[in-house]
Structures are given as C-alpha cells and as structure tokens.
C-alpha cells in the first residue's frame with residue numbers, strides 16, 4: 001500500500017507566484033485525506049504535483065517510499081479522477097473503463113474480468129454497453145471512478161469529483177466513495193472546496209489558504225480546536241460567530257465590543273490565566289452557532305447573556321438558523337425547529353463560556 005510523503009514541496013508558476021509554499025506532511029497508507037480551501041488556495045496544484053501532471057519547483061515527493069519527483073504520471077502507480085470525468089464519448093462504458101488497461105497491453109479476458117468486477121462494485125453492470133452521453137451525471141462519475149479502480153493503483157487522487165452533480169446525487173456519491181474507501185483500503189487524496197464534503201469524508205483534512213497549509217488534523221479536532229480564525233470560520237455551517245473587542249481581565253473577564261457594549265464572560269480561572277497577557281488588548285471571540293441558546297429559567301446563572309434582534313429566520317426542517325444583530329455585532333444561532341421567531345423580535349440568548357474560542361486580533365492565531 002502506498003503512503004505519500006511531501007517534504008517542503010513548493011510550486012512557483014512562471015508568473016513568480018508561489019501557488020504552494022513549502023508543503024510538508026505525510027499521508028498514511030490506506031488513509032483518506034482531504035485537501036480543502038477556498039478557490040485559488042493551491043489544492044489542485046498540490047494534487048497535480050502528486051499526480052505528476054505539474055512539475056515540482058522544489059522539495060521532495062515520495063509515493064510508497066520511493067522519490068517520484070522525476071517520474072512521469074504513468075509510472076507513479078496512481079489513478080486520478082477528474083472533475084469533468086474526462087470520458088471518451090465515442091467509447092462504451094466498458095471500453096472507457098478498460099482503456100487504460102488496454103494501453104498497458106493487458107489481455108482482453110483479464111480486462112473484461114476487472115471491468116466487470118468494478119462495474120458490479122459500482123452498480124454499473126446494466127450500462128456497460130452504453131455510451132457516456134446516455135448516462136446521468138452520477139453514472140458518468142461512477143464510470144470515471146471505475147476507470148481509476150480497474151488500474152488497482154497504490155493511490156487514488158480525486159479532484160473535486162462531485163462538483164458537477166446536483167445536491168442529492170452529491171450526497172449519495174459521497175457515501176459511495178466513503179464505502180469504496182473502506183472496502184478497498186487504498187490511499188485516497190480528495191480535493192474539494194466544500195467544507196461539508198471535507199468534514200464528512202476525510203479521516204484527516206489539510207486546510208489550505210493562499211498556498212500555505214493552515215492545519216492538518218481530524219475533522220472534529222479542526223472543528224473544536226482551529227489554530228486560527230481562518231480555519232475556525234472556514235469549517236462549520238453556518239460559520240462560527242466572531243466578536244471583536246477589547247479584553248478586560250477584571251472580575252472573571254469581559255469583552256468590550258464598543259463604548260457601550262460590554263459582556264461579562266464568567267471565565268473559569270484556567271481560561272483567565274491563559275488570557276492575562278491580553279488585558280486591555282484587542283481580541284476576537286469565537287462562538288459556534290449551536291452554542292447560542294435561548295435563555296430561560298434552566299440557563300445556568302453564570303452563563304453570559306445578551307439580547308439580540310432578529311434579522312433573518314431560515315427554517316431548514318430539522319432546525320432553524322436565526323441571524324440577529326446585537327449592537328454592532330452579527331450573531332447566528334441554530335435553534336430547535338419549533339422556535340420560529342419573527343423578524344424584529346428580541347431574543348435573550350445565553351452561552352456556556354467554556355464554549356468560547358479566543359484569537360489574537362492581529363495575528364488571528366488561536367490563543368492557547
């Protein structure tokens with residue numbers, strides 16, 4: 001099985017810009033890792049360098065323990081699934097899936113067996129004789145996966161493979177890819193800009209911004225302990241609430257959001273100790289929307305509270321997203337589906353101070 005190791009891998013395009021600035025990490029054999037980040041962050045460039053479709057400007061890239069910097073794609077023992085499927089329209093599904101094997105000179109009977117096995121695994125048996133144009137988007141995507149599968153590569157590379165599918169199909173293909181990974185146990189590197197896809201598929205996630213890796217970790221650790229404001233706001237939907245203000249250490253800590261808005265935070269002694277150096281300095285507080293609760297008699301007395309005015313109400317069935325204004329701050333809460341406030345209503349909210357995240361206002365790094 002093939003692990004992938006990057007040591008200070010850089011890509012500078014001829015225009016002089018570093019699309020990937022010194023990436024160092026290891027993908028474990030059999031791992032499903034996701035590269036995620038906004039458009040232009042360098043995730044496709046990173047994947048294409050691993051595939052051998054883009055030259056590395058500097059650094060070392062190894063696959064299954066072998067340095068592959070100068071190895072052409074066909075010798076890297078990888079298979080790539082592209083966003084646009086890249087199927088040959090004049091060939092049948094079976095011919096498309098077997099094409100790579102034919103090029104390698106495999107016997108016709110061996111190709112037929114491998115194609116038939118992959119088709120069964122992907123539920124494509126009944127369409128093997130059809131042309132890609134006769135298939136749905138989801139089926140075409142499955143053919144593209146099947147074509148990669150029959151090559152039995154050490155590493156699968158998938159570049160936004162689901163972005164041309166509608167939301168429902170995306171969801172079912174996502175589940176299929178996860179199932180396929182469990183079944184094959186092959187190393188998979190998956191690129192997406194969709195944080196939900198990243199969170200649900202990745203055993204670990206590499207978060208990129210402007211060509212620089214921000215954090216590599218499991219989905220839940222990224223969610224719970226983002227290293228900076230970018231990661232905090234990128235992962236999670238709706239995004240984390242952020243409140244900028246001046247921290248005051250007196251009592252058990254408070255944040256001054258404006259001249260007339262200050263909120264007592266009721267921080268635990270250990271948290272206060274962590275924040276001592278920020279007394280009188282700017283700080284960013286982060287709070288996930290699910291941590292904002294409607295205050296009632298059961299709300300602990302020591303939880304901070306605020307009264308916010310409802311701006312937008314978005315019921316999504318299982319829950320309601322409520323956007324509010326509190327002074328100059330915007331807040332979003334995820335509330336129970338039976339809570340349907342009207343625009344303009346005032347809601348009293350409370351939250352557990354232990355759920356707060358703290359970031360340096362200048363560097364935007366998490367304060368630990």
Ligand code: ATP
Pocket residue numbers: 013014015019037038039040041042043044045046193
């Ligand atoms: P997207 O999600 O939009 O595909 P991405 O995160 O995959 O974005 P890349 O396609 O890797 O990002 O691009 C990273 C940066 O490198 C971008 O600023 C892009 O403009 C630049 N870039 C990509 N390909 C080239 C190229 N062939 N020549 C010059 N610059 C390029």
